[in-house]
Amino acid sequence: MFNPPAIDLSIEELLSIDTPKRARIVGMVVSHSDSEFTLNDGKGQVTVLNDIFEVETGKFYRVLVNARNRDTFDALAVHPIKETDVEKYRKIVALERRVKRRWQ
Numbered sequence: 001m002f003n004p005p006a007i008d009l010s011i012e013e014l015l016s017i018d019t020p021k022r023a024r025i026v027g028m029v030v031s032h033s034d035s036e037f038t039l040n041d042g043k044g045q046v047t048v049l050n051d052i053f054e055v056e057t058g059k060f061y062r063v064l065v066n067a068r069n070r071d072t073f074d075a076l077a078v079h080p081i082k083e084t085d086v087e088k089y090r091k092i093v094a095l096e097r098r099v100k101r102r103w104q
Contacts, residue, residue: 003022003066004021004022005022005050006021006022006023006024006064007022007023007024008023008024008025008093008096009024009025010041010043010044011025011027011039011040011044012041012043012044012075014046014067015044015046015070015071016086017101018070022064022065022066022076023064023065023067024062024063024064024065024074025039025041025046025062025063025065026039026041026060026061026062026086026089026090027039027040027041027042027045027058027060027061027063027082028058028060028061029055029056029057029058029059029060029061029097030045030057030058030079031057032050032055032057034051034055035049035050035051036048036049036050037050037055037075039054039061039063046071046073047073048065048073048074048075049065049072049073049082050074050075050076050078051076052075053073053075053077053078054083055078059074059080059088060081060082060083060085061079061080061081061086062078062079062081062089063075063077063078063079064076064077064078065103081096
């Protein structure tokens with residue numbers, strides 16, 4: 001089975017698309033338990049099912065998610081990211097989008 005590549009999305013974008021996809025999202029963990037955590041990127045908030053990766057409340061993470069449906073997401077990978085690097089990451093994503101639009 002072919003797994004489509006992940007795309008970089010804000011949480012707001014992730015929640016607004018109709019077709020479930022793999023995506024990379026970045027945000028701060030605002031709460032967590034043994035089976036899930038809630039990630040907030042300043043524009044939206046999403047709960048991610050997770051029973052593998054350790055996260056800490058108040059820390060930033062880049063998370064690869066697989067959408068089961070419009071509001072249920074599984075964590076496939078969780079990478080800590082420094083708060084100072086979050087804005088840099090968002091700028092790179094915006095630049096990549098501009099470049100892709102020019103070449104399409």
